[in-house]
Amino acid sequence: MIRLLKFFGWSFVAVFCGLLLVLSGAFLYLSPGLPSVESLRSIQLQIPLRVYTSDGKLIAEFGEMRRSPIKFADIPPNFINALLSAEDDNFANHYGVDPSSLMRAATQLVKSGHIQSGGSTITMQVAKNYFLSSERSFSRKTNEILLALEIERELTKDEILELYVNKIYLGNRAYGIESAAQVYYGKSIRDLSLAQMAMIAGLPKAPSRFNPLANAVRSKERRDWILGRMYKLGKIDQASYEAAIAEPVNASYHVPTPEVSAPYIAEMARAEMVGRYGSEAYTEGFRVTTTVPSNLQELANTAVHEGLIAYDQRHGYRGPESRFPGKTLAVWTQELAKQRPISGLEPAIVTQVDNNGLNVLTRTGEAHVSWNTMKWARKFLNTNSMGPMPKQPSDVAQVGDLIRVQPQTDGSYKFSQVPTVQGALVSLDPDNGAIRSLVGGFAFEQSNYNRAMQAKRQPGSSFKPFVYSAALDNGYTAATLVNDAPIVFVDEYLDKVWRPKNDTNTFLGPIRVREALYKSRNLVSIRLLQSLGVDRTIDYISKFGFNKDDLPRNLSLALGTATLTPMEIATGWSVFANGGYKITPYLIDKIESRNGDTLFVANPPSVPKNAAKDTPPEAAALTIDTINAAPGLPTVETQAVAERIVDGRTAYILTSMLQDVIKLGTGRRALALGRTDLAGKTGTTNESKDAWFSGYNADYVTTVWTGFDQPESLGRREYGGTVALPIWMTYMGGALKGKPAHTQPEPEGILSLRIDPLSGRIASPGTPGAYFELFKSEDTPPTNSELGNSVAPGSPLPADDGAPIDLF
Known part of the structure; x- marks a missing residue:
């Protein structure tokens, strides 16, 4: 008996030593190729890029993996208990490897002939998830075991669990338990409730099979099994167990929906981040704060949406998008599933037509569309004509028509259609170029083409202020008289004749420069450009940020035939709004890391605040540097100072002239806003292919463009004042609501003098119709007696002596 015991004893020792030698050999062979466990402490999980408004509302999220890492201290104990009950109930006691689990897995392999479970502990899963592939092989399993042993030596149990719960995939692009909780609940x-935590804890084993969205029955079985394990292991009491078991499966898909609709802004921010960081922009968890306040962006969305729909409905109804007559409800439902909403306009199929309106089927159920919302729908013939007014709903729609309806706040629906016309809005802070709102089209889901940034169109008369600015900076005054009379240009080499005219085809004779601008007289603009010289004027205008290649080198430049984007126009107009300083638009205000560290803060060149408006930039910058360097004061990053490109007095006088556009000219509709600080200008190109309005006060400069992507007429009665201006008014009215009037301060060197309206000279006492006009101190006109009646007032400057120019 003793000899038998000795035999078994020595046999056990031999087997043990053999296993020890095998494991030691495996360790010595494999360990040089194993990664460093220490790297787990500094590992960077993939976190998506998130873009926010300036007031912290989510605009968009970019990245393949939805992940929100969570610290161990923030994980509820009930979830830890649910997870360990499901995955590794011996986690607190083993050292990375659980022999009983491995033996159970080995027994299953022997019995079935293939691997059914890996016998992995949570520590082993951490090793696999962070360092190894999902390949099922003995060498990979050995590496997993060795790494698990090393992980247990280097990290605490809490650290291991934190790594595990933040890495695991839990279905529907959710990585980590915090992201899964957001996606499912x-x-x-x-x-989360105890039942919901148990549901999440059941997902690591098979995210697709136990997914509550894909298979509610199986996921509930898994959840209830985990709750039973928790009760059996003493982690919860009977009352908690019974209450959790009774809770229904209430998971639903929760996409991290934007809090603010700003898809064009989101795409601009994404592109800039990729330009800065490459593909890491999508994975490093950057938090991008833009310059866009949520309230202004929502105002811009509403203004463009309502303005384009109003234009579209003025020109009639183009008919249903498709027709499915005689189909069943099931077929209609299938067809609706293929459609998607466009800028809030929901697809619907007409199921019944009566005298009160339409019954329709939407993607969410049945609804009614009132006849009162359909009366606008005259048949569209072309942009200039429509069919007769409809007399009843059947004149507009038939059963089976696929139409668009617009949900209202009271739950009702309006009859609508998706506009074919497009538009763009850009609003900037004129003091530093911060983009305050931007809309690049009617609907991003319809077209991601950003017209605010990419569409180069002719600005028409909204470009004239740049020509007038050049004139005011080169000896002309607001009182200078220029002849508004017919003019003919002949090119003797090409045998071409150009006879420009005013849009009303009328002529007013000698007219003041101020009046010519607010009445938008084309011939005066051409004469100003001719007098200044095209080359000289292009050199001047290009300082506003325009590319010279986009400015035609001929007299048509005065009529706005350049090709420019709304952003370029708004940027140029900012110079008038801020008193003569060039700014550069920017969108990203701050970039933070995944840990909340600030990586970037914008410091754009800005209009100096600590210096007078007419202080040279060099002096202003010196003043700010001196303040920062003053003894006893904390060091502050020097504010970059914008370059002055226009005399502040020129900007001030031009602003007063553009205010007259609203008071007396083509922008008179804006008087309805009841403000005294607004300046602006309409723009309409030939055949009304483009309609613009640009305007500002000292807070915001905003440009609106409307037109078709493939240029065609907006209609013979459509202009900048009818299409673009209403959009501008809706936006600026909301943006400035409750704000006091804000205009640029009057700079030094401005005089206000009484002027004779007939001569443009200083008025003598008792002159009839005399009015006050603004002048630079060195440009004050003489009196009649000083020059005599033989001298023509407002004599134009000599033309440029450069190379010959094209006329058209």
């Missing part, structure tokens, strides 16, 4: 893991 729309709230943090800390706010």
Whole structure:
């Protein structure tokens, strides 16, 4: 008996030593190729890029993996207990490897002939998820075991669990438990019920098979099994167990929906981040704060949406998008599933037509569309004509028509259609170029083409202020008289004749420069450009940020035939709004890392605040540097100072002239806003192919463009004042609501003098119709007696002596 015991004893020792030698050999062979466990402490999980408004509202999220890492201290104990009950109930006691689990897995392999489970502990899964592939092989399993042993030596149990719960894939692009809680329940893991936590804890084993969205029955079985394990292991009491078991499966898909609709802004921010960081922009968890306040962006969205729909409905109804007559409800439902909403306009199929309106089927159920919302729908013939007014709903729609309806706040629906016309809006802070709102089209889902940044169109008369600015900076005054009379240009080499005219085809004779601008007289603009010289004027205008290649080198430049984007126009107009300084538009205000560290803060060149408006930039910069360097004061980063490109007095006088456009000219509709600080200008190109309005006060400069992507007429009665201006008014009216009037301060060197309206000279006492006009101190006109009646007032400057110019 003793000899038998000795035999078994020595046999055990031999087997043990053999296993020890095998494991030691495997370790010595494999360990040189194993990664460093220490790297787990500094590992960077993939976190998506998130873009926010300036007031912290989510605009968009970019990245393949939805992940929101959570600290161990923030994980609810009930979830830890649910997870360990499901995955590794011996986690607190083993050292990375659980022999009983491995033996169970080995027994299953022997019995079935293939691997059914890996016998992995949570520590082994951490090793696999962070360092190894999902390949099922003995060498990979050995590496997993060795790494698990090393992980247990280097990290605490809490650290291992934190790594595990933040890495695991839990279905529907959710990585980590916090992201899964958001995706399935729309709230943090800390706010879930016990049953919901058990549901999340059941996902690591098979995210697709136990997914509550894909298979509610199987996921509930898994959840209830985990709750039973928790009760059996003493982690919850009987009352908690019974209450959790009774809770229904209430998971639903929660996409991290934007809090503010700003898709064009989001795409601009994404592109800039990729330009800065490459593909890491999508994975490093950057938090981007833009310059866009949510309230202004929502105002811009509403203004463009309502303005384009109003234009579209003025020109009639183009008919249904498709027709499915005689189909069943099931077929209609299938067809609706293929459609998607466009800028809030929902697809619907007409199921019944009566005298009160339409019954329709939407993607969410049945609805009614009132006849009163359909009366606008005259048949569209072309942009200039429509059919007769409809007398009843059947004149507009038939059963089976696929139409668009617009949900209202009271739950009702309006009859509508998706406009074919497009538009763009850009609003900037004129003091530093911060983009305050931007809309690049009617709907991003319809077209991601950003017309605000990419569409080069002719600005028409909204470009004239740049020519007038050049004139005011080169000896002309607001009182200078210029002849508004017919003019003919002949090119003797090409045998071409150009006879420009005013849009009303009338002529007013000698007219003041101020009046010519607010009445938008084309011939005066041409004469100003001719007098200044095209080359000289282009050199001047290009300082506003325009590319010279986009400015035609001929007299048509005065009529706005350049090809420019709304952003370029708004940027140029900012110079008038801020008193003569060139700014550069920017969107990203701050970039933060995944840990909340600030990586970038914008410091754009800005209009100096600590210096007078007419202080040279060099002096202003010196003043700010001196303040920062003053003894006893904290060091502050020097504010970059914008370059002055226009005399502040020129900007001030031009602003007063552009205010007259609203008071007396083509922008008179804006008087309805009841403000005294608005300046602006309409723009309409030939055949009304483009309609513009640009305007500002000292807070915001905003440009609106409207037109078709493939240029065609907006209609013979459509202009900048009818299409673009209403959009501008809706936006600026909301943006400035409750704000006091804000205009640029009057700079030094401005005089206000009484002027004779007939001569443009200083008025004598008792002159009839005399009015006050603004002048630079060195440009004050003489009196009649000083020059005599034989001298023509407002004599134009000599033309440029450069090379010959094209006429058209």
